[in-house]
Amino acid sequence: MSSAAEKVLRRRLIQRPADPGFRQTLYDVIFEADTPLGRGFDVGLLVAIITSIVLVALETVPEYELQLDNESGQPASSLAKAFWVAEWALTILFTIEYGLRLYCVRHPLKYAFSFWGVVDLLSILPGYLTLYVEYSAKSFVILRSIRLLRVFRVLKLWRMMSQADELADAVWKSREKIIVFLAVVLVAVTISGTLMYQIETVLMGKYHESDFTSIPQAMYWAIVTMTTVGYGDVVPHTTIGKIISAVLILLGYSLIIVPTGFVSAELSGRGQTATEHHRCAQCGLMRHRETADYCDRCGHRLDEALPTQDNGELLQ
């Protein structure tokens, strides 16, 4: 974690203008949150982002839908006009912000092609595209929603991302378990989906149509069921199908719940994880108790233990 924090710090310092002056002050306001002005900028930006997303969402509600007058290309109703004005105001605001960011960083091109630079550009692009392409509230909505990712940038400046780093770290540490888990889930989903498809299509006969119209549909059912979402749009109709799906639910439930303990354990047992790194030099045991000074399998002193590789894989 400490190293992740340092990395972020270093990356940021690279972009900060070296000489004191307007650009450096601007940089501190826009990119940092240590000054009252910087904090204010962040709050303002957060409000603007959330407002713009709320606008995008409301525009798709049939009653509020933005309708343009066919002749003038202007919005038809007064509510639509308000949406239209707010939309453009925010687009221009985000454009100015993007320009200022490019202006005050030390290497503008490097910034423009960085992750946040691309996200910034994608946030303002759809607004201008509507000038050339026929406007419809439903176009580019997915592009517009990318804007929301910038919320994390603002939160990051507030140093909350260390929490997310911690989480990412824990997930990363249990990556092998997650891969095995995903493989097991996918195989289980495919096999149980196929099984239900075969049973339901055979038993329902040719006249009554089963909900399990194809294997992909049956796999969709298996995922919806195993995660306990259970929409109920695909459901077994035969008695045997119901019995088998009941068994599959119980199996799938264990399949999902049991490995959840792994990541949780990794997350909550962070102290323990650190101790795992010290491997007993004599017998090779890796999991010791927090307060252990001696290996409880062979009695060897752990201080002299050799640290193993990050993941402690004996087999490799």
Added chain:
Amino acid sequence: MSSAAEKVLRRRLIQRPADPGFRQTLYDVIFEADTPLGRGFDVGLLVAIITSIVLVALETVPEYELQLDNESGQPASSLAKAFWVAEWALTILFTIEYGLRLYCVRHPLKYAFSFWGVVDLLSILPGYLTLYVEYSAKSFVILRSIRLLRVFRVLKLWRMMSQADELADAVWKSREKIIVFLAVVLVAVTISGTLMYQIETVLMGKYHESDFTSIPQAMYWAIVTMTTVGYGDVVPHTTIGKIISAVLILLGYSLIIVPTGFVSAELSGRGQTATEHHRCAQCGLMRHRETADYCDRCGHRLDEALPTQDNGELLQ
């Protein structure tokens, strides 16, 4: 916990009348649960509150609905009459109780504007409002249900709230994690909702109507799905929509389940374990609990311990 309990105790003592006498005795009966009479009062109040809520709930059932005779303003049927009588009996009972509470506390105004004072007032108000406003079982039901909060007051007197304090404490300790978690969930809900909206509306065409009628509707779907509630009222109908929603379910599932471990860890007291901040100068034990002042192996004071490497507070 102990300090929270003390705080509650102190706050309570402020309101207890100083001089022994009827008011002090009444105060002990109504506000405390140490005497048999006080305990009896609490049980009685609990029964009255629950009865009144059951009445409010039953009145809305179409078969039992309270119908007033248009001419006399009196309830029409005998069952409706019974409801009407019980309702008024409880309202009067709660009014008397409210009066007694105001009478026996040391500072009545302070009590009237305290949290429980306001809740007490709100519990009796809807009853009297029906005298002025045309009566309907469906009006003020939400105001009436606030009455139920008083159940906690009774439980609190029985000192069970220390459990809730513990929970609140654990939640408070992991507040940063919860904020990041909520931000991640909201961003995930918005982006996945928007994605599904775009896919389903484009693929369903103009003739068949998709369940995803707007982005707010799609976000409602995303929340219902990610929490594994899965009503099934909004469901993807296209093959691509189903594939994407299956992937989103698996992602959303991990998103919800994984951070749950955080709060659980905080609750089960594991969050307190193992920091490497201090090394015991006497026995050399390095991993102590965060709250430790003394080494729990040798009893040596940790203040004199040598600080070791810091972990992650570098940015602050």
Added chain:
Amino acid sequence: MSSAAEKVLRRRLIQRPADPGFRQTLYDVIFEADTPLGRGFDVGLLVAIITSIVLVALETVPEYELQLDNESGQPASSLAKAFWVAEWALTILFTIEYGLRLYCVRHPLKYAFSFWGVVDLLSILPGYLTLYVEYSAKSFVILRSIRLLRVFRVLKLWRMMSQADELADAVWKSREKIIVFLAVVLVAVTISGTLMYQIETVLMGKYHESDFTSIPQAMYWAIVTMTTVGYGDVVPHTTIGKIISAVLILLGYSLIIVPTGFVSAELSGRGQTATEHHRCAQCGLMRHRETADYCDRCGHRLDEALPTQDNGELLQ
């Protein structure tokens, strides 16, 4: 646990006939599982119980339903006849078993009125009742299913119940937390149910009927939603109703998930719980680490610590 096991042992010894002989041997076969014969008896009984339950379940399936000939009072079809014969064979078997149990225990009356004695009687009663009351597969099914409880008796003889005891113990230890939790859940269910009822009925108007027909119905919705079951039979239809229910889902989800950690912690942290019993004699701290010899708050030696009451309630 140890004391629970002793209690069971003591209770059992009371009923074992004192003098060696046929009754004692029979007792060991029927009530114990130490001999091969006793084990065989248990397996046989387990098979009989499960068979009888499967029969009861199958009889209710419309296709297999047991139909009696109106004139002769005998089953109509050959399948129905098979069901009828199996049913009576098992009833007679269970009757003999009940008789033998009464015969070989030291105090038959005491056994007849014990928990398992009553369950044994209830298992055979419905069979004989059908001689007097008009027979229908659907009558007494709930009485018949009580038979299934006897499965636990057999498992108990196999000493697996110590696991269940452990669980019950853990649940018992966290009873206060569970009561507070249930109170919070019930209050949340009532208030959110009432809120949704009011919103949906007001917004849907008089013409379109809302799914939330009454407060009990709305509370049923709240329970189905908060536990993430989500049938989808009661669902919000208005936009505001959907927004509020989305918020309630997220709140309710945390409400259910967070306290789950409590019981899990109690279950998994059994070692830690034991240590809690030792309270520091100097500062009163109760939660120490497993390996702690000294209190890490005040440095006092824990060996001299006074054991507190089972639940360690400081406040009481």
Added chain:
Amino acid sequence: MSSAAEKVLRRRLIQRPADPGFRQTLYDVIFEADTPLGRGFDVGLLVAIITSIVLVALETVPEYELQLDNESGQPASSLAKAFWVAEWALTILFTIEYGLRLYCVRHPLKYAFSFWGVVDLLSILPGYLTLYVEYSAKSFVILRSIRLLRVFRVLKLWRMMSQADELADAVWKSREKIIVFLAVVLVAVTISGTLMYQIETVLMGKYHESDFTSIPQAMYWAIVTMTTVGYGDVVPHTTIGKIISAVLILLGYSLIIVPTGFVSAELSGRGQTATEHHRCAQCGLMRHRETADYCDRCGHRLDEALPTQDNGELLQ
């Protein structure tokens, strides 16, 4: 883990040809993943397996369904032809692979009857069966999907299975708890299903049909509900049915959630902590891990330790 890994290693070495040469090289490529060629083979096989499964799944989608010309026995459309060719190409590929595996192992018969040998044979069989039996995309799909199990073989070669071993180990350790848990769940499912069946059929009367048509159907409802899947295809319609099902949901929820903590605890390694069986003779530490042979504080051997009170093994 280490011993499990050794066992796998030993089992593998038995089949490796003793003399260096073509067969040994081939063996290393096909069965091992230490060489670049071996790794490449594994990746290729993984791709082939997944491709074949995707093909099987897509063939069942009504739009892509493989239709054979009635006269020539050849596929009708060009898309169907592509499917047909790919299907046969993969079948032949898997046949060659199966042949090579049999050729390069030391004991071909032993391999043919091993778990993976049978899975390998089952993967190619359905392809050839279609030559004799009338072809239909829907036949043998369940046999074809067994092919997917081979994904684990490839992953196993990459030594990821040690994770699965760990999981299996944890599940095995808590087997008694799981059996008791399953017994409790099945009894709860049967009794609550029967209860709901009786209530709904009696209350719905003869004219309106209840969703609970039989006890097996009601048990299907109970499983779908208790695991919080909640399809909504079987749902209570009476008020009393709804109240009882709400109570059953809350009970069932606790039933499922609570014991989940057991396996999670076992997985996160807390199950191993803290037994009071032995006291270290040298330093007096009492709480050691179940597997400990030496005291982890002072390194003294625990065999010489004095046994303290036993906990719960009294009955055995």
